[in-house]
Amino acid sequence: MGMTIAEKILARHCGKKSVAPGAFIEAKVDIALGNDVTAPLAIEEFRKVGGNKVFDADRVVLVPDHFTPNKDVKSAEQCQILRNFAREQGLRHYYEVGRVGIEHALLPEEGIVLPGDLVVGADSHTCTYGALGAFACGVGSTDLAFAMLTGKCWFRVPQTIKFVYKGKLNKWVSGKDLILYTIGDIGVDGALYKVMEFTGPIIKRLTMADRLTMCNMAVEAGAKSGIIEPDGETIEYIEARAERPYETIHGEKSARYARVVEYNCNKIEPQVAFPPLPSNTKPISSVGDISIDQVVIGSCTNGRIEDLRISAQVLKGRRVHPRVRLIIIPATPKIYREALSEGLLETFIDAGAVISAPTCGPCLGGHMGVLAEGEKAVATTNRNFTGRMGHPKAEIYLSNPAIAAASAIAGKITSPEAL
Amino acid sequence: MEIKATAHKFGDNINTDDIIPARYLNTYDPKELARHCMEGADEEFVRKLGHPSARGHCIVAGKNFGCGSSREQAPLAIKGADISCVIAESFARIFYRNAINIGLPILESERASKRIDSGDEILIDLNRGKVTNLSKKENYKVQPFPEFIQEIIRAGGLMNYAKEKLKRKRLNP
Numbered sequence: 001m002g003m004t005i006a007e008k009i010l011a012r013h014c015g016k017k018s019v020a021p022g023a024f025i026e027a028k029v030d031i032a033l034g035n036d037v038t039a040p041l042a043i044e045e046f047r048k049v050g051g052n053k054v055f056d057a058d059r060v061v062l063v064p065d066h067f068t069p070n071k072d073v074k075s076a077e078q079c080q081i082l083r084n085f086a087r088e089q090g091l092r093h094y095y096e097v098g099r100v101g102i103e104h105a106l107l108p109e110e111g112i113v114l115p116g117d118l119v120v121g122a123d124s125h126t127c128t129y130g131a132l133g134a135f136a137c138g139v140g141s142t143d144l145a146f147a148m149l150t151g152k153c154w155f156r157v158p159q160t161i162k163f164v165y166k167g168k169l170n171k172w173v174s175g176k177d178l179i180l181y182t183i184g185d186i187g188v189d190g191a192l193y194k195v196m197e198f199t200g201p202i203i204k205r206l207t208m209a210d211r212l213t214m215c216n217m218a219v220e221a222g223a224k225s226g227i228i229e230p231d232g233e234t235i236e237y238i239e240a241r242a243e244r245p246y247e248t249i250h251g252e253k254s255a256r257y258a259r260v261v262e263y264n265c266n267k268i269e270p271q272v273a274f275p276p277l278p279s280n281t282k283p284i285s286s287v288g289d290i291s292i293d294q295v296v297i298g299s300c301t302n303g304r305i306e307d308l309r310i311s312a313q314v315l316k317g318r319r320v321h322p323r324v325r326l327i328i329i330p331a332t333p334k335i336y337r338e339a340l341s342e343g344l345l346e347t348f349i350d351a352g353a354v355i356s357a358p359t360c361g362p363c364l365g366g367h368m369g370v371l372a373e374g375e376k377a378v379a380t381t382n383r384n385f386t387g388r389m390g391h392p393k394a395e396i397y398l399s400n401p402a403i404a405a406a407s408a409i410a411g412k413i414t415s416p417e418a419l
Numbered sequence: 420m421e422i423k424a425t426a427h428k429f430g431d432n433i434n435t436d437d438i439i440p441a442r443y444l445n446t447y448d449p450k451e452l453a454r455h456c457m458e459g460a461d462e463e464f465v466r467k468l469g470h471p472s473a474r475g476h477c478i479v480a481g482k483n484f485g486c487g488s489s490r491e492q493a494p495l496a497i498k499g500a501d502i503s504c505v506i507a508e509s510f511a512r513i514f515y516r517n518a519i520n521i522g523l524p525i526l527e528s529e530r531a532s533k534r535i536d537s538g539d540e541i542l543i544d545l546n547r548g549k550v551t552n553l554s555k556k557e558n559y560k561v562q563p564f565p566e567f568i569q570e571i572i573r574a575g576g577l578m579n580y581a582k583e584k585l586k587r588k589r590l591n592p
Binding site: 024037038040041044045048049050066067071072074075078121122123124126138139140141142143145146149150154156188189192193219222224277364365366370383385386387388392 | 432434436437440441442444445446447459462482483486487488489490491492494509511512513516517520521565566567568571576577578579581582584585
Protein backbone atom coordinates (compact mmCIF):
# COMPACT_ATOMS: atom_id res chain seq x y z
CA MET A 1 0.00 0.00 0.00
CA GLY A 2 1.35 3.41 -0.96
CA MET A 3 1.70 6.36 1.35
CA THR A 4 0.23 9.86 1.23
CA ILE A 5 2.60 12.84 1.39
CA ALA A 6 1.83 13.21 5.12
CA GLU A 7 2.60 9.54 5.83
CA LYS A 8 5.83 9.72 3.83
CA ILE A 9 7.08 12.78 5.73
CA LEU A 10 6.27 11.14 9.07
CA ALA A 11 7.97 7.86 8.01
CA ARG A 12 11.16 9.70 7.02
CA HIS A 13 11.30 11.53 10.30
CA CYS A 14 11.06 8.39 12.44
CA GLY A 15 13.53 6.41 10.36
CA LYS A 16 11.02 3.91 8.99
CA LYS A 17 10.39 2.77 5.43
CA SER A 18 6.68 3.18 5.89
CA VAL A 19 4.08 4.07 8.48
CA ALA A 20 0.35 3.33 8.51
CA PRO A 21 -2.45 5.37 10.04
CA GLY A 22 -3.03 4.59 13.71
CA ALA A 23 0.61 3.81 14.52
CA PHE A 24 2.29 5.70 17.36
CA ILE A 25 5.69 7.10 16.47
CA GLU A 26 8.31 9.34 17.99
CA ALA A 27 9.67 11.49 15.17
CA LYS A 28 12.43 14.06 14.76
CA VAL A 29 11.20 17.58 14.21
CA ASP A 30 12.87 20.09 11.90
CA ILE A 31 11.38 23.16 13.59
CA ALA A 32 9.84 23.67 17.05
CA LEU A 33 7.91 26.92 17.40
CA GLY A 34 6.43 28.86 20.30
CA ASN A 35 4.87 32.29 20.94
CA ASP A 36 4.39 34.64 23.89
CA VAL A 37 1.26 32.80 25.08
CA THR A 38 2.56 29.24 24.84
CA ALA A 39 6.38 29.38 25.18
CA PRO A 40 6.66 30.71 28.78
CA LEU A 41 4.99 27.54 30.07
CA ALA A 42 7.16 25.42 27.76
CA ILE A 43 10.31 27.13 29.05
CA GLU A 44 9.24 26.46 32.65
CA GLU A 45 8.60 22.77 31.87
CA PHE A 46 11.95 22.60 30.04
CA ARG A 47 13.75 23.89 33.14
CA LYS A 48 11.75 21.72 35.58
CA VAL A 49 13.24 18.54 34.12
CA GLY A 50 16.72 20.03 34.23
CA GLY A 51 16.96 21.11 30.59
CA ASN A 52 20.12 23.13 29.93
CA LYS A 53 20.44 23.39 26.17
CA VAL A 54 17.83 23.20 23.44
CA PHE A 55 18.40 20.40 20.92
CA ASP A 56 19.40 22.88 18.18
CA ALA A 57 19.56 26.68 18.57
CA ASP A 58 18.84 27.10 14.83
CA ARG A 59 15.64 25.07 14.96
CA VAL A 60 13.84 26.39 18.02
CA VAL A 61 11.87 29.45 16.90
CA LEU A 62 10.27 31.93 19.34
CA VAL A 63 7.89 34.58 18.02
CA PRO A 64 6.29 37.01 20.48
CA ASP A 65 3.34 37.99 18.30
CA HIS A 66 0.12 37.57 20.30
CA PHE A 67 0.11 40.40 22.86
CA THR A 68 2.87 42.56 21.34
CA PRO A 69 3.63 45.44 21.44
CA ASN A 70 2.98 44.42 25.06
CA LYS A 71 -0.58 45.18 26.05
CA ASP A 72 -0.06 45.05 29.82
CA VAL A 73 2.49 44.27 32.49
CA LYS A 74 1.77 40.55 32.60
CA SER A 75 2.19 40.26 28.82
CA ALA A 76 5.44 42.20 29.04
CA GLU A 77 6.65 39.70 31.62
CA GLN A 78 5.68 36.74 29.43
CA CYS A 79 7.70 38.26 26.58
CA GLN A 80 10.60 38.83 28.93
CA ILE A 81 10.70 35.09 29.62
CA LEU A 82 11.03 34.45 25.85
CA ARG A 83 13.65 37.18 25.41
CA ASN A 84 15.86 35.94 28.25
CA PHE A 85 15.59 32.33 27.11
CA ALA A 86 16.38 33.26 23.49
CA ARG A 87 19.51 35.16 24.57
CA GLU A 88 20.67 32.48 26.97
CA GLN A 89 20.22 29.73 24.36
CA GLY A 90 21.58 31.79 21.47
CA LEU A 91 18.46 31.18 19.38
CA ARG A 92 18.87 32.20 15.75
CA HIS A 93 15.16 32.89 15.24
CA TYR A 94 13.83 35.24 17.88
CA TYR A 95 12.18 38.51 16.88
CA GLU A 96 11.72 41.78 18.76
CA VAL A 97 8.96 44.29 18.08
CA GLY A 98 9.92 46.05 14.86
CA ARG A 99 11.16 42.79 13.34
CA VAL A 100 8.43 40.50 14.67
CA GLY A 101 5.48 39.45 12.53
CA ILE A 102 2.61 37.02 12.96
CA GLU A 103 4.38 33.67 13.25
CA HIS A 104 2.62 31.81 10.43
CA ALA A 105 3.21 34.64 7.98
CA LEU A 106 6.76 35.22 9.23
CA LEU A 107 8.19 31.69 9.10
CA PRO A 108 7.32 30.98 5.44
CA GLU A 109 8.45 34.49 4.44
CA GLU A 110 11.83 33.98 6.15
CA GLY A 111 12.38 30.58 4.55
CA ILE A 112 12.48 28.87 7.95
CA VAL A 113 9.94 26.16 7.06
CA LEU A 114 10.66 24.14 3.91
CA PRO A 115 9.03 21.37 1.86
CA GLY A 116 9.39 17.93 3.42
CA ASP A 117 9.86 19.38 6.93
CA LEU A 118 8.19 18.07 10.07
CA VAL A 119 7.17 21.09 12.16
CA VAL A 120 5.52 21.32 15.56
CA GLY A 121 4.36 24.63 16.95
CA ALA A 122 2.65 25.51 20.20
CA ASP A 123 -0.03 27.33 18.26
CA SER A 124 -3.02 25.67 16.63
CA HIS A 125 -2.51 27.43 13.29
CA THR A 126 0.89 25.81 12.81
CA CYS A 127 -0.93 23.68 10.21
CA THR A 128 -0.49 26.68 7.85
CA TYR A 129 2.91 25.35 6.71
CA GLY A 130 1.29 22.39 4.99
CA ALA A 131 0.94 24.78 2.06
CA LEU A 132 4.72 24.46 1.58
CA GLY A 133 4.55 20.67 1.35
CA ALA A 134 5.60 20.24 4.98
CA PHE A 135 3.83 18.25 7.69
CA ALA A 136 3.07 20.79 10.38
CA CYS A 137 0.77 20.62 13.34
CA GLY A 138 -0.18 22.49 16.46
CA VAL A 139 0.78 21.06 19.84
CA GLY A 140 0.70 22.28 23.43
CA SER A 141 3.34 23.87 25.63
CA THR A 142 4.47 20.60 27.19
CA ASP A 143 4.92 19.08 23.72
CA LEU A 144 7.01 22.12 22.81
CA ALA A 145 9.12 21.68 25.95
CA PHE A 146 9.69 18.02 25.02
CA ALA A 147 10.61 19.00 21.45
CA MET A 148 12.99 21.77 22.59
CA LEU A 149 14.72 19.26 24.87
CA THR A 150 14.84 16.17 22.67
CA GLY A 151 14.23 17.41 19.11
CA LYS A 152 11.35 14.96 18.95
CA CYS A 153 7.60 14.71 19.32
CA TRP A 154 5.10 11.86 19.61
CA PHE A 155 2.44 11.38 16.95
CA ARG A 156 -0.33 9.03 16.06
CA VAL A 157 -0.10 8.70 12.29
CA PRO A 158 -3.32 10.29 11.00
CA GLN A 159 -5.55 9.20 8.16
CA THR A 160 -5.83 11.62 5.25
CA ILE A 161 -8.95 13.01 3.59
CA LYS A 162 -8.39 14.14 0.01
CA PHE A 163 -10.26 17.23 -1.19
CA VAL A 164 -10.38 17.80 -4.96
CA TYR A 165 -11.32 21.26 -6.23
CA LYS A 166 -12.52 21.39 -9.85
CA GLY A 167 -14.21 23.84 -12.19
CA LYS A 168 -13.39 27.54 -12.19
CA LEU A 169 -13.25 30.20 -9.50
CA ASN A 170 -15.95 32.86 -9.52
CA LYS A 171 -15.07 36.53 -9.14
CA TRP A 172 -13.97 37.55 -5.61
CA VAL A 173 -13.65 33.89 -4.60
CA SER A 174 -10.32 33.12 -2.90
CA GLY A 175 -8.61 30.39 -0.92
CA LYS A 176 -10.45 31.72 2.14
CA ASP A 177 -13.82 31.01 0.51
CA LEU A 178 -12.77 27.50 -0.54
CA ILE A 179 -11.73 26.59 2.99
CA LEU A 180 -14.80 28.22 4.60
CA TYR A 181 -17.01 26.36 2.11
CA THR A 182 -15.22 23.10 2.94
CA ILE A 183 -15.55 23.59 6.72
CA GLY A 184 -19.20 24.53 6.18
CA ASP A 185 -19.64 21.24 4.34
CA ILE A 186 -17.82 18.85 6.69
CA GLY A 187 -18.28 20.68 10.02
CA VAL A 188 -15.90 21.80 12.78
CA ASP A 189 -15.05 18.18 13.60
CA GLY A 190 -15.34 16.90 10.02
CA ALA A 191 -11.63 16.12 9.82
CA LEU A 192 -10.97 15.38 13.50
CA TYR A 193 -7.52 13.74 14.03
CA LYS A 194 -7.04 13.62 10.23
CA VAL A 195 -5.00 15.38 7.55
CA MET A 196 -6.80 17.47 4.92
CA GLU A 197 -4.95 17.17 1.61
CA PHE A 198 -6.01 19.85 -0.86
CA THR A 199 -5.68 18.88 -4.52
CA GLY A 200 -7.15 19.40 -7.98
CA PRO A 201 -6.80 21.85 -10.87
CA ILE A 202 -8.03 24.83 -8.83
CA ILE A 203 -5.39 24.30 -6.13
CA LYS A 204 -2.67 24.10 -8.83
CA ARG A 205 -3.65 27.59 -9.92
CA LEU A 206 -3.80 29.14 -6.43
CA THR A 207 -1.09 31.55 -5.25
CA MET A 208 1.00 30.58 -2.23
CA ALA A 209 -0.93 33.18 -0.22
CA ASP A 210 -4.23 31.42 -0.95
CA ARG A 211 -2.72 28.01 -0.25
CA LEU A 212 -1.38 29.21 3.11
CA THR A 213 -4.86 30.55 3.96
CA MET A 214 -6.47 27.19 3.17
CA CYS A 215 -4.02 25.10 5.20
CA ASN A 216 -4.20 27.68 8.01
CA MET A 217 -7.86 26.89 8.66
CA ALA A 218 -7.60 23.09 8.46
CA VAL A 219 -7.60 23.07 12.26
CA GLU A 220 -11.05 24.70 12.20
CA ALA A 221 -12.37 21.40 10.84
CA GLY A 222 -10.54 19.55 13.63
CA ALA A 223 -7.70 18.45 11.34
CA LYS A 224 -4.22 17.66 12.54
CA SER A 225 -2.91 19.44 9.48
CA GLY A 226 -3.68 20.68 6.01
CA ILE A 227 -1.26 19.82 3.24
CA ILE A 228 -0.67 20.60 -0.43
CA GLU A 229 1.87 18.74 -2.57
CA PRO A 230 4.68 21.02 -3.70
CA ASP A 231 4.67 22.10 -7.37
CA GLY A 232 6.31 24.79 -9.52
CA GLU A 233 4.57 27.55 -7.58
CA THR A 234 5.90 26.16 -4.27
CA ILE A 235 9.45 25.80 -5.59
CA GLU A 236 9.49 29.34 -6.97
CA TYR A 237 8.36 30.66 -3.59
CA ILE A 238 10.83 28.53 -1.62
CA GLU A 239 13.87 29.08 -3.85
CA ALA A 240 13.69 32.80 -3.17
CA ARG A 241 14.06 32.30 0.58
CA ALA A 242 15.13 28.81 1.75
CA GLU A 243 17.68 29.08 4.55
CA ARG A 244 18.87 25.46 4.28
CA PRO A 245 18.72 22.55 1.81
CA TYR A 246 15.41 20.69 1.47
CA GLU A 247 13.84 17.80 -0.41
CA THR A 248 10.30 17.87 -1.77
CA ILE A 249 8.12 14.87 -0.92
CA HIS A 250 5.19 13.60 -2.97
CA GLY A 251 2.47 11.11 -2.17
CA GLU A 252 2.22 7.79 -4.03
CA LYS A 253 -0.47 6.99 -6.57
CA SER A 254 -1.52 3.94 -4.58
CA ALA A 255 -1.90 5.97 -1.37
CA ARG A 256 -5.03 5.22 0.60
CA TYR A 257 -7.39 7.96 1.78
CA ALA A 258 -10.05 7.85 4.49
CA ARG A 259 -12.34 9.71 2.09
CA VAL A 260 -12.21 11.63 -1.17
CA VAL A 261 -14.38 14.74 -1.43
CA GLU A 262 -14.88 16.62 -4.70
CA TYR A 263 -16.10 20.18 -5.10
CA ASN A 264 -17.28 21.94 -8.24
CA CYS A 265 -16.02 25.49 -7.68
CA ASN A 266 -18.39 26.96 -10.30
CA LYS A 267 -21.04 26.79 -7.59
CA ILE A 268 -18.98 28.43 -4.85
CA GLU A 269 -19.65 32.10 -4.03
CA PRO A 270 -17.69 34.21 -1.53
CA GLN A 271 -18.53 32.77 1.90
CA VAL A 272 -19.38 34.37 5.23
CA ALA A 273 -19.13 32.30 8.43
CA PHE A 274 -21.77 33.42 10.93
CA PRO A 275 -21.13 33.29 14.69
CA PRO A 276 -20.33 31.24 16.65
CA LEU A 277 -18.61 28.62 14.46
CA PRO A 278 -16.43 28.73 11.31
CA SER A 279 -18.68 26.00 9.88
CA ASN A 280 -21.75 28.24 10.04
CA THR A 281 -21.25 29.47 6.48
CA LYS A 282 -23.54 31.17 3.99
CA PRO A 283 -22.89 32.36 0.44
CA ILE A 284 -22.66 36.16 0.26
CA SER A 285 -25.89 36.33 -1.78
CA SER A 286 -27.94 34.99 1.13
CA VAL A 287 -26.35 36.88 4.01
CA GLY A 288 -29.20 39.39 4.33
CA ASP A 289 -28.99 42.81 5.96
CA ILE A 290 -26.39 42.83 8.75
CA SER A 291 -25.07 46.18 9.97
CA ILE A 292 -21.56 46.16 11.40
CA ASP A 293 -19.41 48.24 13.76
CA GLN A 294 -15.90 47.05 12.97
CA VAL A 295 -13.86 45.35 10.26
CA VAL A 296 -10.51 43.65 10.85
CA ILE A 297 -8.29 42.79 7.90
CA GLY A 298 -5.23 40.84 9.00
CA SER A 299 -4.16 37.72 10.99
CA CYS A 300 -2.20 34.60 10.09
CA THR A 301 -5.11 33.70 7.82
CA ASN A 302 -5.37 36.84 5.67
CA GLY A 303 -2.71 39.41 6.57
CA ARG A 304 -0.38 38.85 3.60
CA ILE A 305 0.47 41.37 0.89
CA GLU A 306 -1.98 39.76 -1.57
CA ASP A 307 -4.76 40.29 0.98
CA LEU A 308 -3.81 43.93 1.45
CA ARG A 309 -3.67 44.47 -2.32
CA ILE A 310 -7.18 43.20 -2.89
CA SER A 311 -8.44 45.24 0.09
CA ALA A 312 -6.84 48.38 -1.37
CA GLN A 313 -8.37 47.61 -4.75
CA VAL A 314 -11.82 47.67 -3.16
CA LEU A 315 -11.12 50.67 -0.89
CA LYS A 316 -9.40 52.87 -3.50
CA GLY A 317 -11.21 56.19 -3.87
CA ARG A 318 -13.88 55.21 -1.32
CA ARG A 319 -14.52 56.07 2.32
CA VAL A 320 -15.16 53.75 5.25
CA HIS A 321 -18.77 54.04 6.47
CA PRO A 322 -19.03 56.67 9.25
CA ARG A 323 -20.28 54.07 11.75
CA VAL A 324 -17.49 51.58 11.03
CA ARG A 325 -13.93 51.23 12.38
CA LEU A 326 -11.63 49.56 9.85
CA ILE A 327 -8.46 48.08 11.36
CA ILE A 328 -5.81 46.81 8.95
CA ILE A 329 -2.95 44.69 10.28
CA PRO A 330 -0.08 43.83 7.91
CA ALA A 331 1.13 40.45 9.19
CA THR A 332 4.88 41.14 9.06
CA PRO A 333 7.23 44.16 8.84
CA LYS A 334 8.14 43.08 5.29
CA ILE A 335 4.48 43.10 4.26
CA TYR A 336 4.10 46.49 5.97
CA ARG A 337 7.05 47.83 3.98
CA GLU A 338 5.71 46.42 0.68
CA ALA A 339 2.28 47.92 1.38
CA LEU A 340 4.02 51.24 1.99
CA SER A 341 6.02 51.21 -1.23
CA GLU A 342 3.02 50.07 -3.29
CA GLY A 343 0.96 52.97 -1.94
CA LEU A 344 -1.56 50.66 -0.24
CA LEU A 345 -1.13 52.31 3.15
CA GLU A 346 -2.01 55.67 1.64
CA THR A 347 -5.18 54.17 0.15
CA PHE A 348 -6.11 52.75 3.56
CA ILE A 349 -5.51 56.02 5.41
CA ASP A 350 -7.38 58.02 2.76
CA ALA A 351 -10.31 55.65 3.14
CA GLY A 352 -10.38 56.30 6.89
CA ALA A 353 -8.80 53.05 8.12
CA VAL A 354 -6.24 52.66 10.88
CA ILE A 355 -3.09 50.59 10.29
CA SER A 356 -1.80 48.53 13.19
CA ALA A 357 1.63 47.14 13.98
CA PRO A 358 1.93 43.45 13.04
CA THR A 359 0.24 41.46 15.84
CA CYS A 360 -2.37 38.75 16.40
CA GLY A 361 -4.11 41.42 18.50
CA PRO A 362 -7.90 41.48 18.05
CA CYS A 363 -8.12 38.04 16.38
CA LEU A 364 -8.07 36.45 19.82
CA GLY A 365 -9.54 39.40 21.67
CA GLY A 366 -6.14 40.42 22.99
CA HIS A 367 -5.85 44.09 22.11
CA MET A 368 -5.87 46.54 19.18
CA GLY A 369 -9.60 46.36 18.56
CA VAL A 370 -11.63 44.27 21.02
CA LEU A 371 -15.41 44.51 20.75
CA ALA A 372 -18.02 45.84 23.18
CA GLU A 373 -21.30 44.11 24.09
CA GLY A 374 -23.68 43.87 21.15
CA GLU A 375 -21.14 44.95 18.51
CA LYS A 376 -20.75 43.14 15.21
CA ALA A 377 -17.53 42.72 13.26
CA VAL A 378 -16.46 41.31 9.93
CA ALA A 379 -12.98 39.80 10.19
CA THR A 380 -10.62 38.05 7.80
CA THR A 381 -9.44 35.99 10.79
CA ASN A 382 -10.09 32.31 11.47
CA ARG A 383 -12.40 31.94 14.49
CA ASN A 384 -15.77 33.46 15.31
CA PHE A 385 -16.32 31.68 18.64
CA THR A 386 -18.35 33.40 21.34
CA GLY A 387 -16.16 35.98 23.07
CA ARG A 388 -13.25 35.46 20.70
CA MET A 389 -12.82 39.16 19.83
CA GLY A 390 -13.87 40.64 23.16
CA HIS A 391 -17.30 40.74 24.79
CA PRO A 392 -19.18 37.39 24.83
CA LYS A 393 -22.19 39.18 23.35
CA ALA A 394 -20.25 40.59 20.38
CA GLU A 395 -20.62 38.84 17.00
CA ILE A 396 -17.87 37.95 14.55
CA TYR A 397 -18.45 37.19 10.87
CA LEU A 398 -15.56 35.63 8.94
CA SER A 399 -14.89 36.49 5.31
CA ASN A 400 -12.21 37.07 2.69
CA PRO A 401 -10.46 40.49 2.49
CA ALA A 402 -12.53 41.76 -0.49
CA ILE A 403 -15.83 41.16 1.31
CA ALA A 404 -14.38 42.66 4.50
CA ALA A 405 -13.24 45.83 2.68
CA ALA A 406 -16.57 46.18 0.85
CA SER A 407 -18.45 45.71 4.13
CA ALA A 408 -16.37 48.47 5.78
CA ILE A 409 -17.52 50.87 3.05
CA ALA A 410 -21.17 49.80 3.03
CA GLY A 411 -21.49 49.57 6.83
CA LYS A 412 -23.07 46.16 6.37
CA ILE A 413 -21.93 42.78 5.10
CA THR A 414 -21.72 43.03 1.35
CA SER A 415 -19.82 42.07 -1.79
CA PRO A 416 -17.65 44.53 -3.78
CA GLU A 417 -20.10 43.86 -6.63
CA ALA A 418 -22.85 45.67 -4.70
CA LEU A 419 -20.86 48.89 -4.04
CA MET B 420 -7.67 5.01 40.57
CA GLU B 421 -11.32 5.61 41.41
CA ILE B 422 -12.91 9.05 41.17
CA LYS B 423 -16.32 9.99 42.54
CA ALA B 424 -17.68 13.19 41.06
CA THR B 425 -20.73 15.30 40.34
CA ALA B 426 -21.35 15.80 36.63
CA HIS B 427 -21.56 19.22 34.97
CA LYS B 428 -22.95 18.87 31.47
CA PHE B 429 -21.93 20.88 28.39
CA GLY B 430 -22.82 20.58 24.70
CA ASP B 431 -20.86 19.96 21.47
CA ASN B 432 -17.85 21.95 20.24
CA ILE B 433 -16.88 23.54 23.55
CA ASN B 434 -13.86 25.53 22.37
CA THR B 435 -10.78 26.77 24.20
CA ASP B 436 -12.17 30.34 24.26
CA ASP B 437 -15.15 28.89 26.20
CA ILE B 438 -12.82 27.04 28.56
CA ILE B 439 -10.46 29.95 29.18
CA PRO B 440 -11.03 33.21 27.24
CA ALA B 441 -7.87 34.61 25.62
CA ARG B 442 -7.96 37.76 27.73
CA TYR B 443 -6.74 35.67 30.68
CA LEU B 444 -3.81 34.13 28.78
CA ASN B 445 -1.26 36.58 30.13
CA THR B 446 -0.58 34.00 32.84
CA TYR B 447 -0.16 30.23 33.14
CA ASP B 448 -0.73 29.92 36.89
CA PRO B 449 -3.35 27.11 37.21
CA LYS B 450 -5.00 28.66 40.28
CA GLU B 451 -5.43 32.04 38.60
CA LEU B 452 -6.69 30.39 35.40
CA ALA B 453 -9.10 28.27 37.47
CA ARG B 454 -10.97 31.40 38.56
CA HIS B 455 -12.16 31.79 34.95
CA CYS B 456 -12.58 28.10 34.10
CA MET B 457 -15.41 27.55 31.54
CA GLU B 458 -16.34 31.24 31.84
CA GLY B 459 -17.01 31.52 28.09
CA ALA B 460 -19.56 28.68 28.20
CA ASP B 461 -21.11 29.35 31.63
CA GLU B 462 -20.21 32.47 33.58
CA GLU B 463 -21.57 30.88 36.77
CA PHE B 464 -19.56 27.66 36.46
CA VAL B 465 -16.84 28.40 39.01
CA ARG B 466 -19.46 29.61 41.49
CA LYS B 467 -21.46 26.40 40.94
CA LEU B 468 -18.44 24.32 41.96
CA GLY B 469 -18.63 25.99 45.36
CA HIS B 470 -16.05 24.82 47.87
CA PRO B 471 -13.96 21.90 46.77
CA SER B 472 -15.48 18.81 48.34
CA ALA B 473 -14.32 15.25 48.70
CA ARG B 474 -16.62 13.97 46.01
CA GLY B 475 -15.25 16.37 43.41
CA HIS B 476 -16.64 17.43 40.08
CA CYS B 477 -16.36 16.24 36.51
CA ILE B 478 -17.20 17.80 33.16
CA VAL B 479 -19.30 15.81 30.69
CA ALA B 480 -19.51 17.18 27.16
CA GLY B 481 -20.50 16.26 23.63
CA LYS B 482 -18.42 16.14 20.45
CA ASN B 483 -15.09 17.91 19.78
CA PHE B 484 -14.41 19.15 23.32
CA GLY B 485 -11.50 21.62 23.46
CA CYS B 486 -11.52 22.66 19.80
CA GLY B 487 -9.76 25.85 18.78
CA SER B 488 -6.45 27.10 20.06
CA SER B 489 -3.49 25.07 21.31
CA ARG B 490 -3.45 26.87 24.66
CA GLU B 491 -2.41 24.45 27.39
CA GLN B 492 -4.03 26.96 29.74
CA ALA B 493 -7.33 25.23 28.84
CA PRO B 494 -6.64 21.86 30.50
CA LEU B 495 -4.62 23.70 33.18
CA ALA B 496 -7.63 25.85 34.09
CA ILE B 497 -9.77 22.70 34.41
CA LYS B 498 -7.12 20.92 36.46
CA GLY B 499 -6.58 24.04 38.56
CA ALA B 500 -10.31 24.14 39.34
CA ASP B 501 -9.95 20.62 40.82
CA ILE B 502 -12.15 19.07 38.12
CA SER B 503 -11.15 15.43 38.41
CA CYS B 504 -12.04 14.22 34.92
CA VAL B 505 -13.51 15.26 31.57
CA ILE B 506 -15.76 12.80 29.74
CA ALA B 507 -16.72 13.64 26.15
CA GLU B 508 -17.99 11.94 23.02
CA SER B 509 -14.80 13.12 21.30
CA PHE B 510 -11.95 15.56 21.96
CA ALA B 511 -10.18 18.01 19.67
CA ARG B 512 -6.72 16.63 19.07
CA ILE B 513 -4.50 19.32 20.63
CA PHE B 514 -6.64 19.40 23.78
CA TYR B 515 -6.42 15.58 23.91
CA ARG B 516 -2.61 15.61 23.84
CA ASN B 517 -2.36 18.55 26.23
CA ALA B 518 -4.57 16.79 28.79
CA ILE B 519 -2.47 13.61 28.58
CA ASN B 520 0.77 15.57 28.72
CA ILE B 521 -0.20 17.45 31.91
CA GLY B 522 -1.99 14.50 33.54
CA LEU B 523 -5.65 15.63 33.40
CA PRO B 524 -7.76 12.45 33.17
CA ILE B 525 -9.98 12.44 30.06
CA LEU B 526 -12.28 9.71 28.76
CA GLU B 527 -14.02 9.20 25.43
CA SER B 528 -17.47 7.62 25.57
CA GLU B 529 -20.41 8.39 23.32
CA ARG B 530 -22.94 6.72 25.59
CA ALA B 531 -21.68 8.33 28.79
CA SER B 532 -21.71 11.68 27.02
CA LYS B 533 -25.30 11.19 25.90
CA ARG B 534 -26.74 9.62 29.07
CA ILE B 535 -25.16 11.60 31.90
CA ASP B 536 -27.03 14.74 33.03
CA SER B 537 -25.90 17.64 35.17
CA GLY B 538 -26.00 16.70 38.83
CA ASP B 539 -25.62 12.94 38.26
CA GLU B 540 -23.21 11.24 40.66
CA ILE B 541 -20.50 9.46 38.69
CA LEU B 542 -17.96 6.83 39.69
CA ILE B 543 -14.96 6.63 37.36
CA ASP B 544 -12.50 3.74 37.39
CA LEU B 545 -9.59 5.01 35.30
CA ASN B 546 -7.59 1.78 35.39
CA ARG B 547 -10.42 -0.44 34.21
CA GLY B 548 -11.90 2.17 31.90
CA LYS B 549 -15.33 2.00 33.52
CA VAL B 550 -17.80 4.78 34.22
CA THR B 551 -20.74 4.15 36.57
CA ASN B 552 -23.66 6.54 36.85
CA LEU B 553 -24.71 6.12 40.48
CA SER B 554 -27.78 8.34 40.03
CA LYS B 555 -29.13 6.44 37.02
CA LYS B 556 -27.60 3.07 37.99
CA GLU B 557 -25.95 2.56 34.60
CA ASN B 558 -22.49 1.53 33.40
CA TYR B 559 -20.72 2.93 30.35
CA LYS B 560 -17.85 1.47 28.38
CA VAL B 561 -14.89 3.73 27.77
CA GLN B 562 -12.26 3.61 25.03
CA PRO B 563 -9.07 2.42 26.78
CA PHE B 564 -5.93 4.48 26.08
CA PRO B 565 -3.46 3.00 23.60
CA GLU B 566 -0.36 1.46 25.18
CA PHE B 567 1.92 4.35 24.16
CA ILE B 568 -0.28 6.89 25.93
CA GLN B 569 -0.58 4.67 29.01
CA GLU B 570 3.21 4.76 29.20
CA ILE B 571 3.15 8.59 29.34
CA ILE B 572 0.40 8.49 31.98
CA ARG B 573 2.32 5.91 34.04
CA ALA B 574 5.39 8.18 33.97
CA GLY B 575 3.22 11.03 35.31
CA GLY B 576 3.06 13.17 32.18
CA LEU B 577 5.23 13.83 29.16
CA MET B 578 8.11 15.68 30.84
CA ASN B 579 8.57 12.96 33.46
CA TYR B 580 8.55 10.47 30.60
CA ALA B 581 11.27 12.58 28.93
CA LYS B 582 13.26 12.67 32.16
CA GLU B 583 13.11 8.89 32.53
CA LYS B 584 14.23 8.44 28.94
CA LEU B 585 17.14 10.85 29.37
CA LYS B 586 18.21 9.01 32.53
CA ARG B 587 18.07 5.65 30.77
CA LYS B 588 20.13 7.06 27.91
CA ARG B 589 22.79 8.29 30.34
CA LEU B 590 22.93 4.87 32.01
CA ASN B 591 23.08 2.95 28.70
CA PRO B 592 24.66 5.31 26.20
